[in-house]
Amino acid sequence: MLKRKVTHYIKKWVDSKNKKCLVIQGARQTGKTYIVERFAEENYEEIVEINFKQIPSAIDIFSGDLTVDNMVMAMRFRFPEKKIIPGKTMIFLDEIQECQEAITSLKFWALDNRFDVIASGSLLGIDYKRASSYPVGYVDYLKMYGIDFEEFLWGMGISEDMIRNICGYLSSKAAIPEAIHSQMMKYFRQYVAIGGMPEAVQKYIDTKDFREVDRIQRSLLQGYQYDIAHYATAEEKVKAEKCYLSLAKQLLDKENHKFQYKEVEHGGRAQKYFSSIEWLLRADMLYLCKLVTDIRFDLNDYARDDFFRAYTTDLSLLMAMKDFSLKQHIIENTLAGNSKGGIFECAVTDALYKKGYQLYFYKNETTKKEIDVIIQKDGKVVPIEVKSGNTRANSLKSIMKNNKDISYGYKFIDGNVGTGEDGIITLPLYMIAFFDKVSE
Template identity: 75%
Template structure:
């Protein structure tokens, strides 16, 4: 049973006085339903779960007046073995996008405040647009992703104090002992090959069987393609799928990782495909890193929306687009060239995204300066370069030297921790989980 950080967030929500309904968002198969069920079993006397896709007849509960007493009575008739007691029962509405009236009802549950209500759905953000009255101001949000590297380590059996000791090396800017560092790099390469989707991670933890992991990853990718076919408009279906499946070529097979429409099909243009990118973004199927024209706070003021890099929201989906043999190369560290650099860049993007950062990058063809990522933390810009080896970070050095408001930057490498006099903090790739 995998330990997830979302459990603590759910517990904090439960303790909140005058709590709102909780919307658990995220792409399919990130573990939303599982974590909510486990939380309900451990923290409530009873819980009621309605999956509107599995039992569409349950929409009748919300077809009349949406007063709470009326809805509770309808629930009692449907579930006669449940008491549905205030403060002791969790009501869990899954696949809620299939019942717009249930979305509307969240306002009334929140106003009443006697019952704890959690809702979820695979493409919640998109399908909320179908609701007759979206309950703005009456819901809180919890965003779930696949497992991050720290959660993956928990799954492998590493204790929090072991992981904390690794984090301490970052805090004190000290090199990690080789015995620990080499094992952490081994774990990290396993994580890149497996990704963070709970089902794939659980199978690996239980069996260490990469063939079975590969089968699950490909099933997950097919499921995402199904979501595109099922939820996208007729006009977007084919275009969105083509955009999505082009990501492995965009990120792993070429030096320039800027999203290029010509990689989707010959002669393709933004005018035809940009709406598909927006759809994939809204569906939590991709994340974007936008180019900026200048490296200064606030980066969003300098973002160029037409220039971006697109990443999958979990490494599982990217690896499933490629040949199975890549897993062995990743784990054994026998990759080289563009593919190796591309995977490491995607892994850092994955870590930053799961840590809640908005991603940007910088590239100036005139000055030849390029920074793989820019993030913002505590009102400051932090530049980042990713190296598949431990080569010089020329652009990073130049930016720190010439931008007085930027005091340091990170260089993530396939190597150990170190600090240079010019403000560059060199970190092992796996330390991206802790910044």
């Protein structure tokens, strides 16, 4: 069983006094169902699980009056082997987007407060036009992502004590011993090639066979394409799929990683495709890194909605869009050119996205200054450069020198820990998973 951080947050929700229903959001196949099932097995006497895709007829449970007593009675008739006892039974409504009345019922479960109710599913299919029926104020939300690099290390047998030991080198700004550093870079390259989709990670742990991992990745990508075909409007189906499948080319095959509609279709324009990007965003199939015109707090005030980079919500899906040979080059460390810089930039943004950061970047054609990623942390603007080697970060150095509001920045490299007098903290690429655990 893969250990996931999200389990800790579910436990906090269970222990909270003013309990609401818990809605676990996130992209498909990130392990939402598996985690809830395992949590229920370990913490409750029984679980009543209703998957509305698997058992569409279960919609009938929510077709009458949405009182808790009525719904529980309907569940007991449907599942006679279940006792459904308050405090001892978890009710898990999976793929809840398939049943609007079940979404509405969350308000009444929360008001009753006798049962712990978790709902999960995609944002796809939820009818926001029926706004009055959505249980605003009666649910807590938890966003779930694919496996991050730290969780991958747990799966590979690296203990939390060993990770704390590595973080100790960051606290002292000391170089990591080469034996540890080289092994961590090896793990990081494996993670980049596999991605964080639990099925792909588990397959690698079980088999160590990248061909088997590749098969899983391509199956997952097909599932995402199926969701586009199933949920997108007739007008958006083809356009959304074209936009999505263009991401690998946008991110890895060209020097400028700005999303360009001409890469989706010859002569493509925002007027035709921007609605498709918005649909993919709502579907948790991609996330954006927006250009800012100035590097100062609050970055969102300077963000441009029409100038952005678009990333897959997990590296597993990006890998599935490319030939198997890309994984081989990553593992063997033989990448070169735009692909090498592009893939490591994707890995860094993936880590930051899974930590919940809003992402921005900066590019000034006049001054030729460019910052790969910018985040806001503890009310401060933090610029980040990603280098496939250990080359100079001239843009980062210049911007920090001329902006007194920025007290430090990061340069993530294919190398070891280092610091400079200019306030730039140089860290190995894999440290993106731990950089926020250490005070600057």
